[in-house]
Amino acid sequence: MKRPAGRDDPKRELWLAWYAILVFYNLYTVVFFILTRTQPPGKPWYGAGDASGWFAHHHDGLLVGFALIFVLGGLSATSIALITYSIRRMSVSRAFAYSYLILYSVSAVPGFLFICVAMTAGAMRPDRDPALQQWLYDLGFLSFSGTMGVFLVGSLIWMAAILLDKNRVFPKWFGYLNLCNALTEVVVAPSWMFDRGVFAWNGLIAWWINVVVFGLYTGVFINLLRNVIIREDFGTGPLPGLPKRARGHAPAEVVS
Amino acid sequence: MRRTSGELIILCALPAAAILWIAAFFLFPGFLPPMSPGSAPSEVAAFYGDHTARIRYSMILFNWFCVALIPVLMLIVERMRGMAHRTPIMRYCMIGCAGAAPIAFLTATIFWLLAAFRPDRAPELTQLYNDLGWITFTCGVPFLVAQSLFLAVSIFLDQQEKPVFGRWVAYFNVLVAVALVPAGFAGLAHSGVLAWDGLLSFWVKNIAIALWIIVMSVVLGRALPRDRAVAEAAA
Amino acid sequence: MTTTQPVTATAKEPRRVPGQPDMWVFVLFESLVFTSYFGVYLYYRAQREEAFLQAQSHLDLWLGVLGTIVLLTSSWSVARCVQTARAGQYRAATRDAFLTAGFGVAFLALKIVEWTGHVQAGHTFTSDDFFQHYFFLTAIHCVHLLIGFVVLGVLVHQLASPDRRSQETVETCATYWHTVDFFWVLIFALLYVVR
Structure with missing residues (x-):
């Protein structure tokens, strides 16, 4: 049986979203780790002069890198949409899916928009009063790292949906992995209290362990989403309204 | 019994919101002409000192009504139900973007209002608020770009005899997305076309957004009655 | 911690872990995460042994021992719960x-008493390096314990109705509780005993 390809592939929307997720996370890694050097994060103990120097030194990378996020950051919606869809395929209430959709969409603003704005403002005027540059520096890193907690509830909702699901959309162990992820998101909160040490925003516990767990978790769920798409069975027939030109206007959606 | 879906009311409310947006746009003295990123702190502070009242009233208006676009976006999402898609994924993408874009604009209005709250503070601080306001307003396009692209992809995938939106709407959305791209790079320049008061980052971007709202509301208006006819035919 | 091993009924039955095998992914992963927390603690302790020892002397070993006994007893009772459930x-x-759950609450109460004492004596999360780790490790353990109460709630809910009673879920819940207990024993050893 030949798999329909391209425009006739019944899974085309799913695959489009999945590849967009790949693009988004790769872009994210390149921008944060390579272009802007905001990951691993700058030193929280920097004084006003150091922070000002940091902005001057990272000037071009910050502006170009975050401009890319300003333009393409909206692709993050694809990952939220695909996960929401996966929850809709589960045997649980739609409330779980919609909660996840809204929770993560809202989190995008503190999640990456604030750091982009603060760092762009700092890099735009390296000659600004160093005290103000430090203020922007703190705003950028703390809004980015310190607000990881908003993902906690979303993770728990996904976990509950997976554990209750009877359709086996995701393996149960991934449900428990969500709990592990949620528990390390909590650990970032002390970054609001320390400007040095293991709990600061670049600390061993608050940043490194958290980012390793988050990286593993993200890698795992991207792979599992791929499996979900592969297992999805829409049949191989053409889409409603394609060559046969069916009479009906509303196509049959599997989940609507 | 005749039921009113209320969609027409939402659509008709759009011109009212648009009037308020336009009024606020002209009321804010920083848009015509757009403030230059090259201004010295003292000039920025003087601007907020001279025009305090107009800045406050215009931004309060924007603060109230910037979210008024969301119901219209939800109308588009509702139209997307009729597309020949297998999954609701594209709709979820649109919903995900719908809330975030107005909130980004709302954040900008907060910075502008803060700048105007104490115009007699140190000029560098007023300049900082002003910078944050303009950067959030100009560069905060990621969700608008994504929204247009998602809509375009949805229309391309909607292959049926009578597609919900015409093919040209998809091309139009791609064009709008492209027009918004330079604004994201506004931080790179203090003057010229790319700066936040420049041709690309200010004029092209904002005209593209205005055009998008006008064109999409017309397209939506034409899509609504057709739907009602379909519903009647089905009944 | 593995008093929940199934009674080996017949030799033919394939060896299996108690409860859902999936829960053991959680156990392993959390063990790794805690190991890394412990590693960080031991590294910084080695850097400034004097200061850590000095701060450590403010901990009441016997309060720690008491807490450990209470939590170990709770592990025993949850193991009994698995056995009685298996017997129907x-x-x-x-x-x-x-x-x-009662032992869990008792442990929580002990922790709150202990924390209050330290805070009143001026040892807080932000006061010095040792107490940073102390409050962090005990607090993250308490978060696990609080989730444990939710898990016990699931367990009781399972047992309440004949339609739901699944031995596998009972064992999964017990595994979680044992894990929390196991982490406490490690934390107790590191913070209270190793001096």
């Missing part, structure tokens, strides 16, 4: 689950 004595199993 659901009423007794429910009682054991409540007993476990």
Whole structure:
């Protein structure tokens, strides 16, 4: 049986979203780790002069890198949409899916928009009063790292949906992995209290362990989403309204 | 019994919101002409000192009504139900973007209002608020770009005899997305076309957004009655 | 910690872990995460042994021992719960689950007493390096314990109705509780005993 390809592939929307997720996370890694050097994060103990120097030194990378996020950051919606869809395929209430959709969409603003704005403002005027540059520096890193907690509830909702699901959309162990992820998101909160040490925003516990767990978790769920798409069975027939030109206007959606 | 879906009311409310947006746009003295990123702190502070009242009233208006676009976006999402898609994924993408874009604009209005709250503070601080306001307003396009692209992809995938939106709407959305791209790079320049008061980052971007709202509301208006006819035919 | 091993009924039955095998992914992963927390603690302790020892002397070893005994007893009662549930004595199993929760609450109360004492003596999360780790490790453990109460709730809910009673879920819940207990024993050893 030949798999329909391209425009006739019944899974085309799913695959489009999945590849967009790949693009988004790769872009994210390149921008944060390579272009802007905001990951691993700058030193929280920097004084006003150091922070000002940091902005001057990272000037071009910050502006170009975050401009890319300003333009393409909206692709993050694809990952939220695909996960929401996966929850809709589960045997649980739609409330779980919609909660996840809204929770993560809202989190995008503190999640990456604030750091982009603060760092762009700092890099735009390296000659600004160093005290103000430090203020922007703190705003950028703390809004980015310190607000990881908003993902906690979303993770728990996904976990509950997976554990209750009877359709086996995701393996149960991934449900428990969500709990592990949620528990390390909590650990970032002390970054609001320390400007040095293991709990600061670049600390061993608050940043490194958290980012390793988050990286593993993200890698795992991207792979599992791929499996979900592969297992999805829409049949191989053409889409409603394609060559046969069916009479009906509303196509049959599997989940609507 | 005749039921009113209320969609027409939402659509008709759009011109009212648009009037308020336009009024606020002209009321804010920083848009015509757009403030230059090259201004010295003292000039920025003087601007907020001279025009305090107009800045406050215009931004309060924007603060109230910037979210008024969301119901219209939800109308588009509702139209997307009729597309020949297998999954609701594209709709979820649109919903995900719908809330975030107005909130980004709302954040900008907060910075502008803060700048105007104490115009007699140190000029560098007023300049900082002003910078944050303009950067959030100009560069905060990621969700608008994504929204247009998602809509375009949805229309391309909607292959049926009578597609919900015409093919040209998809091309139009791609064009709008492209027009918004330079604004994201506004931080790179203090003057010229790319700066936040420049041709690309200010004029092209904002005209593209205005055009998008006008064109999409017309397209939506034409899509609504057709739907009602379909519903009647089905009944 | 593995008093929940199934009674080896017949030699033919394939060896299996108690409860859902999936839960063991959680156990392994959390063990790794805690190991890294412990590693960070030991590294910084080695850097400034003097200061850590000095701060450590403010901990009351006997309060720690008491807490450990309470939590170990709760592990025993949850293990009993698994056994009675397997034997079909659901009423007794429910009682054991409540007993476990009771010991959990007692442990929590002890922790709150201990924390209050330290805070009143001026040792807070932000006061020095040792107490940073102390409050962090005990607090993250308490978060696990609080989730444990939710898990026990699931367990009681399972036992309450004949339609739901699944031995696998009972064992999964017990595994979680044992894990929390196991982490406490490690934390106790590192913070209170190693001096």
